[in-house]
Amino acid sequence: MEVSNTEALWWLIALVTFWTVMNILSAKKMLPRNTQVSYGVVLLVKKAGNVKATGVFKKARDFLVVAYIVTLLMGVVTIILSIYVKLTTQRTSTVILVPGINITGLDLILFAINVGIAATVHEFFHAKTAVSNGVGIKGYGIGLILFIPLAFVEVEEEAFSKAQLREKLAVLSAGPVANMALALVSILLLSALAYHTGLLIISVSENSIAERFGLKAGDILISVNQTELRSHSDLSQYTSLNEDTVLNITYLRPGEGIKYVLIEKPANVSKIGVVITPAPVRPEVLTFLGVSISIALMSFITWMYVVNNSLAILNALPIFISDGGRFFIEVAGEKIGQAINIVGVILLVALLLSSGI
Numbered sequence: 001m002e003v004s005n006t007e008a009l010w011w012l013i014a015l016v017t018f019w020t021v022m023n024i025l026s027a028k029k030m031l032p033r034n035t036q037v038s039y040g041v042v043l044l045v046k047k048a049g050n051v052k053a054t055g056v057f058k059k060a061r062d063f064l065v066v067a068y069i070v071t072l073l074m075g076v077v078t079i080i081l082s083i084y085v086k087l088t089t090q091r092t093s094t095v096i097l098v099p100g101i102n103i104t105g106l107d108l109i110l111f112a113i114n115v116g117i118a119a120t121v122h123e124f125f126h127a128k129t130a131v132s133n134g135v136g137i138k139g140y141g142i143g144l145i146l147f148i149p150l151a152f153v154e155v156e157e158e159a160f161s162k163a164q165l166r167e168k169l170a171v172l173s174a175g176p177v178a179n180m181a182l183a184l185v186s187i188l189l190l191s192a193l194a195y196h197t198g199l200l201i202i203s204v205s206e207n208s209i210a211e212r213f214g215l216k217a218g219d220i221l222i223s224v225n226q227t228e229l230r231s232h233s234d235l236s237q238y239t240s241l242n243e244d245t246v247l248n249i250t251y252l253r254p255g256e257g258i259k260y261v262l263i264e265k266p267a268n269v270s271k272i273g274v275v276i277t278p279a280p281v282r283p284e285v286l287t288f289l290g291v292s293i294s295i296a297l298m299s300f301i302t303w304m305y306v307v308n309n310s311l312a313i314l315n316a317l318p319i320f321i322s323d324g325g326r327f328f329i330e331v332a333g334e335k336i337g338q339a340i341n342i343v344g345v346i347l348l349v350a351l352l353l354s355s356g357i
Contacts, residue, residue: 015147034141044152046141057132061170064129068173068316071180072324075313079351086354110300114307116142116149118179122311123151125178126171133167135159165330172327179312186305193298198222198252198279199229200291208273213263215272218291220252220279232276240270247272254287318344 019041026037035045085091103111120142127137130153138154160168198220204210215221221229224238225248238247247263263272280286280298289297318324318341325344329337 019146041146042143044141044143046139048139051127051131051137051140053132054128055132057129057174061129061133061166064170064173064177065166067177067180068169068324068327071176071312072316074180075316076347078313079317079347083350083354106296107299107303110296110303111307112148114300114303116151117304118182118308118311119149120151121178121182122175122315123153125174126155127153129174130155130160130171133163133170135163135167135171168330169327172323172330175323176312176316179308179315183305183309183312186301186308189301190298190305193281193285193301195220195279195282197228197230199232199235199276200279200286202275202277202291204275205273208271209263209265209269210273213261215249215251215261215274216253218254218286219259220254220283220286221249221274221276222252222258223250224248231278235276239265239272241265241267242270243267252283254283314348317348319348320345 022031022037022043023040025031031037032045034047035043037043123140127140130137136156136159138156140153141151143150143152155171160171163171201210201215201217201219201221203217204215221235223229224235227234227238229235238245244267245265247265249261249263251259251261253259265272277295281289281294285297286294315323318328318337320341322344325337325341328340331337332340
């Protein structure tokens with residue numbers, strides 16, 4: 001969903017107004033004691049640590065470490081394959097997402113919501129694993145960087161340093177593993193909800209051929225002349241024919257079932273007057289939720305996968321500031337751990353360069 005220049009301007013005005021007000025309140029010490037504004041565009045709300053221990057998180061500590069190693073291996077393989085594809089085909093398989101540049105409109109909102117959820121789950125798993133393994137936390141909280149939500153946990157460093165190695169590794173592993181779990185859940189949801197054949201009609205032009213033959217917004221075009229429809233090109237190969245053509249269309253109208261229509265397309269007409277997109281969800285879901293909500297739902301789940309998969313890999317990768325960076329320092333010691341972190345940074349930089357950033 002695109003936003004107009006006017007809408008973008010109003011978003012910018014609202015954002016500037018919000019941060020101006022927050023900075024004024026902060027300067028006058030009118031914010032609650034647990035709330036602070038830093039660097040002009042960072043808002044943090046902190047609470048004292050009162051997370052309760054849970055036996056499940058203590059028992060799962062070895063599983064978390066193994067799951068972290070699997071997540072790391074998946075990330076490293078993904079990065080190496082992305083770099084390989086770029087070097088051998090000159091095609092970019094990885095896209096760097098920049099909010100406001102290549103993430104706009106509804107996608108920007110869904111992206112921000114998913115970042116907030118992913119960060120909260122990530123830190124919650126760190127906190128629960130820590131306290132369940134005898135490592136206290138000073139506090140936790142939520143925040144905002146410009147317009148992107150975040151979450152954080154402050155672990156008691158002295159207690160962490162005295163913990164056994166397996167407990168430390170479990171605490172560090174918990175966040176990336178939680179994000180990868182959410183990424184896997186999103187894949188399952190997409191697989192369960194997706195409708196792999198058909199083109200959803202978003203709108204029908206007035207006085208068009210499609211309107212005259214009874215097609216409506218919400219219909220799903222399944223096939224034309226016995227050719228399955230999976231993309232716009234599958235339909236246009238028939239509608240663009242420069243000859244009188246009969247289009248034998250099979251379509252699904254949610255709530256009414258399969259229907260058929262014969263459309264007579266004149267030679268001088270190359271479009272039947274529909275705006276289409278690949279069918280986002282199963283017909284029964286489309287019937288229940290409607291077109292707009294169905295598309296938004298699938299977009300939300302897609303961003304759920306993209307955000308959590310990205311956070312899992314980035315945090316698993318040893319790059320000094322990540323969970324993975326500290327994981328390898330704890331396992332291999334300061335000197336070797338730092339060397340492993342350098343390798344991680346080199347991999348990340350190579351990925352960024354191969355993406356064309």
